[in-house]
Amino acid sequence: MLGQKKPLVCQQIVELITDYLEGALPRSQRRRFEAHLADCEHCTEYLEQMRATIRLTGRLAREDLTPEMREEFTALYRRWREEGD
């Protein structure tokens, strides 16, 4: 394909970033991706921001089971046990 060897531009980098993080880029594309990063502080910053986004999202958690929910699930378990009897 024509233009296959052309360097990637920033606008392409931001669209390829997930494939890059997922290890889904073909080797030649990955090389062009990394060659761009080596030269572009803004895209390097962008990549760090994506990593930070993933990190911050991973810190979201929900409250534990409430005592009422524990009771509900205990009751559910007992109903199941009775089914088997």
Place this chain on the structure above:
Amino acid sequence: MGLILAISAPYLYLRRSRPAEDEDGELVARVRAGEEQAFVLLVARHHASMLRLAGSFVSSDAVAEEVVQDTWMGVLRGIDGFAGRSSFKTWLLRILVNRARSTGVREHRSVAIGDAAPAVDRARFDASGAWMSPPQHWVEDSEDRLLAESLAGRIDATMKELPPRQREVVTLRDVDGLSGKEVCEVLEISEANQRVLLHRGRSHLRQALEDAVGS
């Protein structure tokens, strides 16, 4: 039920230091042996993930809770059929998704992979595709405890605005820690679609964080 920021981040890492599947496997064995307490522990481990996932298929929290309860009853009835070929969590969430879909509330919803908006507004690049309005620095700031708390709220709110499929993939991957493969299995989507949905969802979240820190 709102999302909260885990107060002690190191706890998260500690919790992950032991393979989650081992703990699940052990609890499943104890449930099979008739241990009630093990069942409640197993529920507690997965409740948040399940509610979150169910919530993206049905219209209300109450229905989501019903789907979760219904799923656990199905799990108990089928627990001897769990062969351990996939992780317990994947098996569990597959059952949940089937139940959620069969409630039919959003069965007609599009299976399209969501909006085709670019990861970053086109106006921020010049004609050659280079940054004109580059990303502002905020990564170091986001580690500040107070800011991190407000950012968590922002992530929570943005997550709710994402198209359901993006929300499901980002939640399963980045909150619940499933692998891409497991997400494909749970949601019955291709790896390529999984990546597109993940990309769009994460890109939305990154932009929301940039907006929040910049404001």
